[in-house]
Amino acid sequence: MSSNTASPALIASNGDSLREAFGKSLSSLADEFPKLVVLDADIAGGTGVHHFRKSHPERFVQFGIAEQNMMAAAGGMAAVGLMPVVTTFAVFCLRAIEQARLSLCYARRNAKIVASHPGLDVGPDGGSAQALEDLAAFRAIPGMTVISPADAIEMAQATRAILEFDGPVYMRTGRSPSVRLFGADHKFEIGKGQILRDGHDLTIIACGAEVARALDAADALKEDGISARVVNMPTIKPIDMDLIARCARETGAIVTAEDHNIHGGLGGAVAESLAATVPCPVEFVGVKDVFGASGEPEELAYAFEIAAPFIVAAARKVLKRKK
Numbered sequence: 001m002s003s004n005t006a007s008p009a010l011i012a013s014n015g016d017s018l019r020e021a022f023g024k025s026l027s028s029l030a031d032e033f034p035k036l037v038v039l040d041a042d043i044a045g046g047t048g049v050h051h052f053r054k055s056h057p058e059r060f061v062q063f064g065i066a067e068q069n070m071m072a073a074a075g076g077m078a079a080v081g082l083m084p085v086v087t088t089f090a091v092f093c094l095r096a097i098e099q100a101r102l103s104l105c106y107a108r109r110n111a112k113i114v115a116s117h118p119g120l121d122v123g124p125d126g127g128s129a130q131a132l133e134d135l136a137a138f139r140a141i142p143g144m145t146v147i148s149p150a151d152a153i154e155m156a157q158a159t160r161a162i163l164e165f166d167g168p169v170y171m172r173t174g175r176s177p178s179v180r181l182f183g184a185d186h187k188f189e190i191g192k193g194q195i196l197r198d199g200h201d202l203t204i205i206a207c208g209a210e211v212a213r214a215l216d217a218a219d220a221l222k223e224d225g226i227s228a229r230v231v232n233m234p235t236i237k238p239i240d241m242d243l244i245a246r247c248a249r250e251t252g253a254i255v256t257a258e259d260h261n262i263h264g265g266l267g268g269a270v271a272e273s274l275a276a277t278v279p280c281p282v283e284f285v286g287v288k289d290v291f292g293a294s295g296e297p298e299e300l301a302y303a304f305e306i307a308a309p310f311i312v313a314a315a316r317k318v319l320k321r322k323k
Helices: 018-032 050-055 067-079 090-106 119-125 134-139 152-164 210-223 241-251 266-276 297-303 308-322
Strands: 036-040 060-062 083-089 112-116 145-147 169-172 194-197 202-206 228-232 235-237 254-261 282-287
Touching: 018 036, 018 050, 018 112, 018 152, 036 050, 036 067, 067 083, 067 090, 083 090, 090 112, 090 134, 090 169, 112 152, 119 254, 119 297, 134 145, 134 169, 134 235, 134 254, 134 266, 145 152, 152 169, 194 210, 202 210, 202 241, 202 266, 202 308, 210 228, 210 254, 210 308, 228 241, 235 266, 241 254, 241 266, 254 266, 254 308, 266 282, 282 308
Parallel strands: 036 060, 036 083, 083 112, 112 169, 145 169, 202 228, 202 254, 254 282
Antiparallel strands: 145 235, 194 228
């Protein structure tokens, strides 16, 4: 059993998927958090926790294809002082949402749910496997913190943060290789967003895989003389209301971008925040209340209009409303 804790920069190899960065981080942090146990539903190779299974097999619990039992058991483990990390695909978390609600949140247990293969990033597995509702579902549960990091560096930092945090957490990872956005100086903090690029005409607020696309969209807008601020919003709940209000005051228009249904996820959280602070025009980039389809993630991003050109189109639309 290794006693070394690698830095997030060392854990996150260039091009690593978020799930691999998570699995490597969890394995690296295990000795620092001796109460940590990992729960798996027969897909450790798909969630990245095969790294933990190899390094700490005595703290790896296999439930088979029984996500509801796994989620309920996590509540029991937390009740006796362990810190369970429940791992499966995002779509399978939805079948265990009642257990997450009662056994974890209602009981106020210190357990974490980490879900891989969210949204259209699932790709060829198709619409039945693409969870486009998970952020909305878990955000609505009282007491649940909801996180969606943007790259492998941020994922490694977020993994430590949720282990240090006392309370239930739902965190998305990702299946595809991720674009490196941050350096070793990046600082993730639960409940805080970051301005990645400043601008004064509008603000694009994104999470997960959409952050890289938002930066591409800002580049395209700049060529036409439009100055777009880009905000990474890795915590969906509690969302950074102060930063959102500041962006609304300073730029007067907002676009949200997420690999999720346009209802109830990041866009909904941002709109709720603006309604309570500084109302302004908002346009939502996300999957438009339909199920996904089979295809490569980038192909699906275009087919379902969440790729960079559609963020650009939303920006132009919101600017017309601003004027």
